[in-house]
Amino acid sequence: MELFLQQNINAISLGAIYALFALGYAMVFSILGVLNLAHSAIFMWGAFVGLLALDPEKAPLLINFILVGTPLTVIGMVVEYKFIQPGMNYTRSLHLAIQRLIALIIRVIWITILALIGQQIFIQLMPYFPETLTILPVVALIFASVAGGILSIALEFLAFRPLRERKADRLAQLISSIGAALILVNIAQFAFQAVYGRTEAFYPRDVTIFGIGTDPITLGALTITPIRLMILAIAIILMIVLQFMVQRTQVGQQMRAVAFNEKIASLLGIDVSRIYILTFFLAGAFAGIAGILYGMTFLVTTPFIGENIALIGLTAIVLGGLGSIQGALVGGFLVALIQTYSVAFGGSSYRDAIVFVLLFIMLLIRPQGLFGQPEQKRA
Amino acid sequence: MKYLRLLLTLCIIVLMAGVVVAQDDSMMMGDFEACEAPANLPDTVTIGAIFGLSGDISVYGGVQQQGVDLAVQQINDAGYLGEGVTLAVQYEDAVSADDAIAAMTRLVEESGVPAVLGPTLSTHAFAADPIAQENGVPVMGVSNTASGITDMGDFVFRNSLPESSVIPGTIAQSAEILGYTTVGVLYGDDDDFTLSGYEVFIDALDANGIEILGEETFARGDLDFNAQLSNLLAQEPEALIVSALAAEGVQIILQARALGYVGPIIGGNGLNSPAIIENAGEAAEGVIVGAAWNSVSDNPLSVQFVADFEAAYDASPDQFATQAYTGAWLMATAIRCADSVDPAAIRDELAAIQDFPTPLGDFSFAEDRNPVHDPVVQVVEMGTFGVLGADMDDMEEPEMDATEESDG
Numbered sequence: 185m186e187l188f189l190q191q192n193i194n195a196i197s198l199g200a201i202y203a204l205f206a207l208g209y210a211m212v213f214s215i216l217g218v219l220n221l222a223h224s225a226i227f228m229w230g231a232f233v234g235l236l237a238l239d240p241e242k243a244p245l246l247i248n249f250i251l252v253g254t255p256l257t258v259i260g261m262v263v264e265y266k267f268i269q270p271g272m273n274y275t276r277s278l279h280l281a282i283q284r285l286i287a288l289i290i291r292v293i294w295i296t297i298l299a300l301i302g303q304q305i306f307i308q309l310m311p312y313f314p315e316t317l318t319i320l321p322v323v324a325l326i327f328a329s330v331a332g333g334i335l336s337i338a339l340e341f342l343a344f345r346p347l348r349e350r351k352a353d354r355l356a357q358l359i360s361s362i363g364a365a366l367i368l369v370n371i372a373q374f375a376f377q378a379v380y381g382r383t384e385a386f387y388p389r390d391v392t393i394f395g396i397g398t399d400p401i402t403l404g405a406l407t408i409t410p411i412r413l414m415i416l417a418i419a420i421i422l423m424i425v426l427q428f429m430v431q432r433t434q435v436g437q438q439m440r441a442v443a444f445n446e447k448i449a450s451l452l453g454i455d456v457s458r459i460y461i462l463t464f465f466l467a468g469a470f471a472g473i474a475g476i477l478y479g480m481t482f483l484v485t486t487p488f489i490g491e492n493i494a495l496i497g498l499t500a501i502v503l504g505g506l507g508s509i510q511g512a513l514v515g516g517f518l519v520a521l522i523q524t525y526s527v528a529f530g531g532s533s534y535r536d537a538i539v540f541v542l543l544f545i546m547l548l549i550r551p552q553g554l555f556g557q558p559e560q561k562r563a
Numbered sequence: 564m565k566y567l568r569l570l571l572t573l574c575i576i577v578l579m580a581g582v583v584v585a586q587d588d589s590m591m592m593g594d595f596e597a598c599e600a601p602a603n604l605p606d607t608v609t610i611g612a613i614f615g616l617s618g619d620i621s622v623y624g625g626v627q628q629q630g631v632d633l634a635v636q637q638i639n640d641a642g643y644l645g646e647g648v649t650l651a652v653q654y655e656d657a658v659s660a661d662d663a664i665a666a667m668t669r670l671v672e673e674s675g676v677p678a679v680l681g682p683t684l685s686t687h688a689f690a691a692d693p694i695a696q697e698n699g700v701p702v703m704g705v706s707n708t709a710s711g712i713t714d715m716g717d718f719v720f721r722n723s724l725p726e727s728s729v730i731p732g733t734i735a736q737s738a739e740i741l742g743y744t745t746v747g748v749l750y751g752d753d754d755d756f757t758l759s760g761y762e763v764f765i766d767a768l769d770a771n772g773i774e775i776l777g778e779e780t781f782a783r784g785d786l787d788f789n790a791q792l793s794n795l796l797a798q799e800p801e802a803l804i805v806s807a808l809a810a811e812g813v814q815i816i817l818q819a820r821a822l823g824y825v826g827p828i829i830g831g832n833g834l835n836s837p838a839i840i841e842n843a844g845e846a847a848e849g850v851i852v853g854a855a856w857n858s859v860s861d862n863p864l865s866v867q868f869v870a871d872f873e874a875a876y877d878a879s880p881d882q883f884a885t886q887a888y889t890g891a892w893l894m895a896t897a898i899r900c901a902d903s904v905d906p907a908a909i910r911d912e913l914a915a916i917q918d919f920p921t922p923l924g925d926f927s928f929a930e931d932r933n934p935v936h937d938p939v940v941q942v943v944e945m946g947t948f949g950v951l952g953a954d955m956d957d958m959e960e961p962e963m964d965a966t967e968e969s970d971g
Contacts, residue, residue: 186797187793187794187797190797190822191789191790191793194787194789194790194793198787382621383618384619384810386842389817389844389846400820400821400822400823402823405797407821407822407823409821482786482787482814483814483817483842484786484810484813484842486619492784523787523790524790525790527791528790528791528793528794532781532782532785532791533752533780533782
């Protein structure tokens with residue numbers, strides 16, 4: 185009996201992280217109707233930013249990067265909207281493809297200049313920072329989620345919006361997100377190599393949130409690490425907050441309207457574009473926080489941790505019902521429980537197989553998932 | 564006048580004796596007396612090396628490259644292969660078995676090297692070594708410890724003491740010193756090294772009358788072992804046996820401690836890396852690993868090697884670096900004694916190496932091209948690998964396919 189309880193505890197804290205991740209997937213799918221396969225890359229970046237923030241020797245690098253990067257990004261965006269986009273009007277008479285090529289070349293040159301300037305300022309500023317800088321874990325969580333949110337917004341502007349404006353097929357947006365994921369993972373490989381000299385890094389072992397740390401406590405025959413309970417609590421609070429936001433606030437109502445039908449929502453005066461940005465930010469923030477919590481649970485971070493979680497997230501939202509936020513929640517916990525039980529009772533070799541077989545069966549019997557609506561034809 | 568000349572002669576004799584005695588202090592690697600100085604070698608002799616230089620096995624491959632580089636530098640500085648002959652190494656990176664196959668093909672068929680060191684993992688060796696065997700090129704594993712490596716053919720050698728030699732001694736010694744009678748076993752069932760380690764552990768446990776309360780498996784790349792560990796620890800074993808590679812090993816150790824387990828954790832060669840201590844921290848205290856070599860060895864060549872390595876790389880060498888360093892010297896000795904770059908001649912000279920002094924001890928190849936030298940049982944205490952117990956003489960003779968024992 186105690187073993188059963190212990191296994192449940194193991195599963196639930198893992199399930200909370202899966203659920204947070206799956207929520208982001210579900211949000212973007214329900215409101216935009218497109219699957220963002222770069223979500224797992226944002227999860228990984230959240231873990232990486234969290235790692236830099238929690239590692240006292242690397243935190244100065246992170247702060248320096250933020251100090252230098254923020255004004256440069258603002259300058260970049262100002263130039264983009266005030267000069268480059270209006271400037272494109274002068275190329276109106278040219279062939280469309282040549283217009284786009286010129287725009288691309290100008291943007292690449294401009295971004296390279298910005299990056300080189302930024303690099304120089306970064307190097308010049310580095311000696312002024314202290315050798316080590318300890319950031320509160322709570323602040324590190326915020327860093328990770330904001331980083332995830334900002335990356336997600338960047339994805340929206342670079343990978344989704346241009347295609348949406350050209351009325352491209354949803355499939356094109358999906359493939360674009362796959363490309364974005366590859367680029368993000370590759371950049372992460374370079375970043376890991378530059379900061380750590382190898383593509384693997386460990387979270388500090390002694391992280392405490394509000395004084396709750398990693399020393400295991402024993403209740404009877406059960407052993408729990410308090411930090412895992414803390415992680416579970418944070419995840420649950422975030423999900424409640426999200427649920428509240430979606431159901432009770434006006435912004436949430438607007439999001440649900442856009443999810444129902446974007447044309448009607450825009451006719452009603454809802455700024456659909458803003459809702460999309462907000463959705464991506466929230467999804468990215470959740471992925472980022474899931475990333476840092478995952479890193480605190482398992483301690484090891486590599487540029488490839490997104491790969492495992494991507495399939496798990498997909499399974500979770502399909503099991504729970506594509507487009508349903510409660511479904512994603514339930515799906516995340518369900519996948520974690522199934523994984524844990526299949527390892528506890530059978531062999532770990534079949535762990536992933538069992539999860540996917542259940543996914544397969546669910547798709548056969550009830551394709552809309554546990555909480556989804558059956559396909560409706562709408563006029 | 565006569566007395567002055569006598570005094571002068573005496574002084575000169577004493578001085579010369581002093582100079583001769585002083586020279587004996589520095590141990591030199593490389594048995595210069597074994598074979599004559601080679602005369603027929605080309606200006607550059609290039610051998611191949613396949614190591615895991617990236618990914619999660621770079622904890623092994625990186626230091627292996629360092630060990631080989633140090634050996635090559637010393638070999639060239641000493642003119643071991645003859646006047647004006649330089650030994651060079653063509654390194655290839657292998658992260659997967661497919662990489663290893665491609666690397667071996669490149670080395671043996673395109674570059675035409677006469678000898679190859681590596682690959683790092685036994686799984687990679689099983690995949691790639693047959694290519695060397697087919698092409699008649701000797702290949703020496705410097706970290707392969709699974710069973711059956713040298714069964715692939717007479718061109719396949721290894722200088723890394725196989726698990727079948729190290730593990731029985733580890734179990735016998737640790738059981739005697741720590742007195743445990745029940746264990747739980749956790750092993751990876753998708754890697755040749757961890758699987759063969761598991762099989763040797765089971766045999767050794769049976770031979771020592773130790774009861775196995777439960778067995779659980781995992782796969783390479785797994786991060787969450789809580790389910791398996793909860794199952795095992797529910798039976799309250801007195802010791803945990805773990806056959807895993809470093810990446811999974813660290814997680815297993817951390818999660819076992821987080822689940823409240825404070826007993827000994829006994830592992831195979833995969834846990835024999837300072838990366839385990841570095842990444843698992845305090846949780847690694849009490850981890851027991853049998854090894855072919857330990858840095859506190861007082862073998863003069865080992866002491867010299869440790870000093871040279873620290874001077875070159877500002878870090879202490881581990882067993883992987885030592886075996887790679889020794890492997891490079893063994894291969895160079897074979898090339899020296901063969902006095903040619905004909906792979907078949909090099910193979911024959913390699914097989915003939917007997918009682919060659921190395922940091923691992925006096926080294927010989929057995930009939931089946933496995934290494935012959937004494938192993939040591941280590942335990943992690945106070946953040947570093949120390950030797951378990953005291954007397955090495957108490958150790959049960961490990962099972963070795965050996966035609967002669969040698970004193971460590």
